[in-house]
Amino acid sequence: MPPVFRFAPSPNGFLHLGHAYSALLNFDRAGESGGAFLLRIEDIDATRCRPDYEAAIYEDLGWLGIDWERPVRRQSKHLAEYRAALEKLATHGLVYPSFESRAEIARLVAAREADGPWPRDPDGAPLYPGDARSLSAGERARLIDAGAPYALRLDMAAACRRVGGLSWRELGEGPDDMPRHIPAQPEAWGDVILARKETPTSYHLSVVVDDALQGVSEVVRGQDLFQATSVHRLLQVLLDLPEPTYRHHRLIRDEAGGKLSKSTRATGLRELRAAGATPASIRRRVGLG
Structure with missing residues (x-):
């Protein structure tokens, strides 16, 4: 059986460089191995998850050149x-x-x-x-x-x-x-x-x-x-x-060595894209070449 990989973000904020790295690793591994790449939306926390964040996940991943199998699994369903x-x-x-x-x-x-x-x-x-x-x-x-x-x-x-x-x-x-x-x-x-x-x-x-x-x-x-x-x-x-x-x-990690947060605008994919970043530059920045 071909391997199956997944990327499973929560729609409680905008994606940052750490998310990009994890999503790209999974997507690349799936492509290299002839496997499947799935996207799962972990939206159990109804107080923090929002539809606009979910829409932004699809937009950011698509901009990075990532495609996924449909339908997307949403935990709330x-x-x-x-x-x-x-x-x-x-x-x-x-x-x-x-x-x-x-x-x-x-x-x-x-x-x-x-x-x-x-x-x-x-x-x-x-x-x-x-x-x-x-x-x-x-x-x-x-x-x-x-x-x-x-x-x-x-x-x-x-x-x-x-x-x-x-x-x-x-x-x-x-x-x-x-x-x-x-x-x-x-x-x-x-x-x-x-x-x-x-x-x-x-x-x-x-x-x-x-x-x-x-x-x-x-x-x-x-x-x-x-x-x-x-x-x-x-x-x-x-x-x-x-x-x-x-x-x-x-x-x-950020410049201080800390774990990235969805509140860290300096590493947010939307902000980086608005500042002129390209999918190739994001790959280089996270060390994927």
């Missing part, structure tokens, strides 16, 4: 598929609701840190410090029926016991690198959120469901998501989903 995955995890007793607000979680972490440092995930966020796992089924139902906000979390310890040891296949930057096996450590992320009352899925859950349903065989994405692959491999095994090969590429 596939909520039932994420709900089904969540229900499958719940049938194994791996999902529970937590009811603390972000402010309450911050207070709990501060209280725990009175006795020493509280563990944090690879992104630097504190692990969930609450005890919602110990709530009875009746108490959970009472809070939900009362309309209390909640997050649905993965019981990480139970999930890891269920699957045992994990790893993923990681390719390097070069086109012919043989994959190496990276040990996965999902427990480092604690009880990650899989959905919220008002948002039926999280990035972790939707990305593995989408990649499986679209037949993505090689995930090419930024190094900032390298550690999160541990969680994705865990969910793939729990949900009986196929395992893609991963290739985590370098990040394009």
Whole structure:
């Protein structure tokens, strides 16, 4: 089977040089290997995603000379598929609701840190410090029926016991690198959120469901998501989903060495195009020649 690649931006801002690099890498890899290139719009966050940003994604990618297969998958049209995955995890007793607000979680972490440092995930966020796992089924139902906000979390310890040891296949930057096996450590992320009352899925859950349903065989994405692959491999095994090969590429950074943001106008593709940049100059600027 020909390989399948994808680029999956969120329409919550305009694309920048980092997006251009990732999209071009995927598009080039698809062309070199005779594979398919897919575009996916990750628009679950209804409060930040906007139609004008989505339209700008199509415009910017087209300007770069990138073409993609149709139709485009938009996550907001596939909520039932994420709900089904969540229900499958719940049938194994791996999902529970937590009811603390972000402010309450911050207070709990501060209280725990009175006795020493509280563990944090690879992104630097504190692990969930609450005890919602110990709530009875009746108490959970009472809070939900009362309309209390909640997050649905993965019981990480139970999930890891269920699957045992994990790893993923990681390719390097070069086109012919043989994959190496990276040990996965999902427990480092604690009880990650899989959905919220008002948002039926999280990035972790939707990305593995989408990649499986679209037949993505090689995930090419930024190094900032390298550690999160541990969680994705865990969910793939729990949900009986196929395992893609991963290739985590370098990040394009600003002049101060920081990660690019959609608010950084100096690296925005629209601003660069207005200032006279060409698709060829964008390729050179991100190191693709």
